[in-house]
Amino acid sequence: MSWNLFGHEWAEQLLAQHIRHGDLRHAYLITGAPGVGRRSLALELAKAVNCQNPPSPGEFCDECRVCRQLSRLQQPDLSVVESETEGAMIKVDQVRQLQHSLSLAPYEARYRIALLLNFQLANANAQNALLKTLEEAPRQVILILTADSAENLLPTISSRCEILRLRPLPVEIHERALIERWKFSPQDAHLFAHLSGGRPGIALNLIADKPALEKRSAWLDDLVHLFDMNLRERFAYSESINRARDPLRSEMQTWLAYLRDLYLIRSGSDAPLTNIDRSAELAQLSSFFSLQQILSAMEAIQNSLEALELSANLRLLTDSLMLDLPAR
Numbered sequence: 001m002s003w004n005l006f007g008h009e010w011a012e013q014l015l016a017q018h019i020r021h022g023d024l025r026h027a028y029l030i031t032g033a034p035g036v037g038r039r040s041l042a043l044e045l046a047k048a049v050n051c052q053n054p055p056s057p058g059e060f061c062d063e064c065r066v067c068r069q070l071s072r073l074q075q076p077d078l079s080v081v082e083s084e085t086e087g088a089m090i091k092v093d094q095v096r097q098l099q100h101s102l103s104l105a106p107y108e109a110r111y112r113i114a115l116l117l118n119f120q121l122a123n124a125n126a127q128n129a130l131l132k133t134l135e136e137a138p139r140q141v142i143l144i145l146t147a148d149s150a151e152n153l154l155p156t157i158s159s160r161c162e163i164l165r166l167r168p169l170p171v172e173i174h175e176r177a178l179i180e181r182w183k184f185s186p187q188d189a190h191l192f193a194h195l196s197g198g199r200p201g202i203a204l205n206l207i208a209d210k211p212a213l214e215k216r217s218a219w220l221d222d223l224v225h226l227f228d229m230n231l232r233e234r235f236a237y238s239e240s241i242n243r244a245r246d247p248l249r250s251e252m253q254t255w256l257a258y259l260r261d262l263y264l265i266r267s268g269s270d271a272p273l274t275n276i277d278r279s280a281e282l283a284q285l286s287s288f289f290s291l292q293q294i295l296s297a298m299e300a301i302q303n304s305l306e307a308l309e310l311s312a313n314l315r316l317l318t319d320s321l322m323l324d325l326p327a328r
Contacts, residue, residue, distance in 0.1 A: 003044045003059075006177035006200070007169035008037055014164070015045050016058030024049065025162040026137040029145045029153070032166030035201030038146040041166065042115055045144060046070050046078065050109035066109055077109040082117040087246070090122035095129040102133065102141050114143045120152040127154045134160040168198030171272045178203060194276040197257075219251045220258055220278065224285070227328040234322035242314035249308055252321075256301045262286055263294045285328075293326040300324035 003012040011030075018024050028045070030038045044060070047067045051060035060067055069075035079101045081094050098114055106112050114133075116122075122130075134157065137143060143161075150158040150165075169177065171193050177200060178189035188207060195216075196202035206213060226234060241248055257274045264271050265279075266286040273279055304321045308314075 003041075003048070004181065005037060005041060005044065006181065007173050007198075008041060008166055011041055011164050011166065012044070015041075016048065019048055019058040024142060026141065027134050027143040027145070027161040029147065029150060029158055029161035029163045030166060031147050031150050031163065033148065033168060033197070033199055035196065035199035035203075035205070036166045036168055037200060038166060039115075039117060040201075041164070042144040042146060043070055043073075046075075046113045046115070046142075049111050049142065050075075050077070050113070070113075073115075075109065075113075076107045077112045078115065079112070080115045080117065081119075083121050088121070090116075090119065090126050092123070092125040092129050095122070095126045095133075099129075099133055102138060106140050110140070112138070112141045114141065116143065116145045118147065119145045119157075120147040120149065122153075124154070127157055131156055131160075169193075169200070171198060174198050174200065174203070191277055194272060194274055197274060215247075215250070216254055219254045220275065222251075223255050223258060223325075224281070226322070226325055227285070227288075231322070234325070235319060238315070238318040238322045242318040245308060245314070248314065248318070249305065252301050252305055252308075256298060256305070258282075259294055259298045259301065262289065263291065263298065266291055266294060288328045289326050297325055 003016075005012050015028075028042075030041055032038050047060035047062065047070050048054070048058055050066050050070070051062075052064040052066050053061045055061060062068075062071070066075060070078060073080055079098050081090060081098050083090055098116075102112055102114055104112070116130075119127075131154075133141075134143065145153075145157075145161060147153055150163055168174075174193040174196070175186075175189045178184040178193060179186060182200075182204065184192065184203075184207070192203040192207055195206060222237065226237065229237065241251065258278075261273045261275050261278075261282050262285060263269075264273060265282050266289065273282070275282065300321055304317055307317055
């Protein structure tokens with residue numbers, strides 16, 4: 001069967017060719033934004049090299065025991081390394097435990113697969129510990145790393161891997177994929193293809209998580225109201241949102257996407273909007289702000305997001321952001 005990777009057919013063809021020609025690399029690095037399909041591609045590769053009944057070289061049946069186990073991340077010859085909690089660092093002990101398992105011969109499959117998810121979260125010690133395995137990988141081992149960007153890993157890591165850079169899907173292809181593969185209604189497919197920025201994983205999470213959609217709507221309502229608030233009201237709002245980093249990060253990312261849409265409309269760009277369900281509101285707001293005001297607000301939010309990752313004081317961070325948002 002086809003790997004069925006909408007928008008990433010080039011990656012499927014490349015990897016299938018490696019399998020057919022007996023030219024598999026010992027390590028692959030799959031990069032791209034969260035939700036773009038990095039893990040899906042990694043698992044399809046694992047199935048294609050280990051399928052017990054492949055229809056043809058470089059393909060997989062998705063029905064044999066090994067394929068089904070890999071889909072559930074429960075195959076004996078699959079080792080998965082990832083953060084123990086969301087956003088936490090991957091530690092050197094996890095890599096050392098992986099190295100022990102990779103020293104064993106495959107139990108059932110043709111290759112032992114090491115899947116290292118979001119490896120940009122690995123600390124320097126963990127990345128350095130992996131180097132020896134990358135340099136001297138056992139013959140029947142394939143390492144598959146995923147990361148947001150190769151540049152966020154040590155150069156010695158990325159230089160030892162075949163890099164596949166995944167990009168978000170064009171809106172039209174994403175809509176079709178949501179309808180044909182995941183059975184979205186045309187209306188939902190149109191909306192979520194835009195909201196997710198061409199990333200199927202994000203679209204699937206959004207449609208399954210109504211509270212997340214409600215939060216998004218509330219955050220955008222708050223941003224629009226902030227444009228009309230005085231400083232006292234803005235600082236009161238700042239106090240209400242500076243208690244936890246993860247929700248604050250999500251809120252600011254939502255605001256940043258909205259301001260990008262505002263910039264696109266104000267500049268007359270024909271690039272697709274993210275918040276397509278608020279296009280009328282965005283069009284009305286765009287007349288109140290100059291391009292420079294919108295850009296300055298976007299820069300302030302981006303700087304706040306970067307500061308958030310550096311354990312900045314949350315109250316100072318949100319208060320400063322309130323000063324940088326434009327007033328209508």
